[in-house]
Structures are given as C-alpha cells and as structure tokens.
Amino acid sequence: MLSPPVNRLITEFGRLPGIGQRTAQRLAFHVLKTPPDEALALADAIREVKETVGLCETCFNLSVGPECRICQDARRDAELICVVEEAGDVIPIERTNEFRGRYHVLGGALSPIDGVDPEDLHITELVGRVEGNGVREVVVATNATTTGEATALYLADLLRERAPRVTVTRLASGLPVGSDLEYADEVTLGRAFRARTQL
C-alpha cells in the first residue's frame, strides 16, 4: 500500500539498533513530513561521516585523519592505555576528567556464541603497543557485562604473558553514586562489599 521508496526508508530505519518496525515507520513519516532541507541534512550527515571519519591507525578510535586527536596530543600520558570496547566508550571516560592517558578501542568484546573471537578484535595491535613502547599500565575498561568481563580476563592473561612488567587494572565495581542500597542487585552489592575501602 505504501510506495516502494517509503517502504525502503522504513526498512533502512529499521536496521538501526533499537529501532523496531513501528518506530521505523514513525521516523519515515517524520522524514516525509519534514521540509526537504532538514531531511536531506540527515542524509548528508550520514554520507559525510562515512566519507570523512575513519579509525585512528594507532588506537582505532574515530579519527578524521590517520591519527586521532588524543594520540596526537603530546600532553597525554603515553605510558597509560585505557582499553575500551567501542569508540563511543571514550566519550563518557573523557567526561570524567580522571584519565589523561591514551586509549585502545577493541571494536567489540569477546563472545564465542556470537562468533567474536580474539582475531576479530584489535587485540594483536594492543599487544604490539604494550610490548613496544614503555607502557606502564593498561586499564581494562570493557563493559561490566559477561562478555566485557570475559574480554578483560582474556586480556589480563595475555598481557601477563606477553608483557609481564606492565600492570593491568580493571575499573572498580560497586554501588553507583547516589543510589540506594535497597535497589542494588546482589552481585553489585557483593562486589561493593569485597572491594570496601577504609574510611
């Protein structure tokens, strides 16, 4: 009943993560209703981003040139590397202003069930960076999920073997700041207990 171009747009919106059939339809109708300028601005932004933004050759973060801004910045501590799953994870860490080292974006987390093996991630390049330069510490900041934890343990083992003098650390688990004990799940609460600090 809808014309092929409209159906095609609904299909393409539906491919985006977290966008179901109904939302895709709503977005398509919004695009249809919106002035051409505004709708084409989205099309152009997609095109521009795919044409201009690539990955940093060193850390695989997003980058407009061959090397990203953080890797280019000489004031960032090159002996400290924070490993994240995705480029999007760099943003919240940067916002904390707690970390002044460099990054390494893996491009995902190990998940044998989804067919993600070590060779699918930028792990070889991480080991190369850690072995080569005078890296002091690797902070593994993968997600606190099953796959993120598995990836962290895998990396810790690998780095212990390949670069034994480098310290490998993991972000702390515990209660989110401002949260109520009552609403904490028992795994988080258990970890918060184990990792309790002296006042």
Place this chain on the structure above:
Amino acid sequence: MLSPPVNRLITEFGRLPGIGQRTAQRLAFHVLKTPPDEALALADAIREVKETVGLCETCFNLSVGPECRICQDARRDAELICVVEEAGDVIPIERTNEFRGRYHVLGGALSPIDGVDPEDLHITELVGRVEGNGVREVVVATNATTTGEATALYLADLLRERAPRVTVTRLASGLPVGSDLEYADEVTLGRAFRARTQL
C-alpha cells in the same frame, strides 16, 4: 572531542521525533561502525523519498504522482470520505479492511496552544470536496486525544453548516478488544457505557 562530522550526525539524528541525545549518539556510532553500503542505503533512502514522494493533490495522502493510488482507484467509494490527521493514520485503517471509501489527510490537528489553526490544516480543501461532489458521509477519524476531539467537533460544526445534507460520523470510543475492564480508564469505560449496544 568528537569531530564536527560526527557531531553533525548526532545533531541530525537528535532532530528525529522520540530520539534523545543518547539515542542519537548511539545511532551515530552505529552508522560509523556499519559498512559504508548499509549506511549510505539509509542516506539514499531519505534522499529518494524526498525526491519522489509528495502529497496527493486531492486527499493529501502520500503519493508518488499527483494523485495517490487510493484516489485513482475507481473501485473505492467516492461518496465516503475518512478524515485523518496524518498520512500514517491511513495504514492502520486500511489494515482493518473495514473502509472502502477515500481519505482526506488534514496534516495535523487543531491546537491553538501550539499555533495550529484551521488555515494550517487542509480543511478548506475538505469542505471543497464535500460541497462539490456527491459525498454521502464523512467519517472523522482524528485521534481520540484532546486535539483530535476538538478537531472532530470543529469539522462537524463546519460541515453541518456548509454541507447540511452530508452525514458526519466519528469513530466509536470504547474498550479495546481483548482488554480487561479492570485496567480501563474511567473516561473510556464511561464512553463504553454510554455507547453500549444491544446484544
């Protein structure tokens, strides 16, 4: 911290309805990660839809040519017009297979608080269609919301004056099929009582 093209893409996604800052960021990072073919397919679909799909000159439904498929279809009852707020509302009505007439898309609902007045909607064109041809009945299928109801009452008054021989009807209010009485809000339940039918 993000490059301008990435920020631009986040902004453009954020303009879509129901897409907040966080979702816009997630979608942008998905586009960045996805193969160029797939990402550009969305950009092309947006462009194509804006270049090829316009509004039907008669009913303001979406249309690839000057007249939409429903208005072109001689088997559809031209004496029966269903008035909807948006082109997207045609789809669920067509799916019911209950309606074999034509449509008229208003392009919104009256909402003085948002600055939507009768002249902002395709109301003049509706009156023209109803006055001119041998229209028998106008089914007002605007949403069951405050603005939808206000629009329905406005249209009923206007048509009673301008085309007194035409019957104006409204979709029934009542309990959704398959719903529990227990969970019905009192306004819906009240209407379902008033509109009760004999068994």
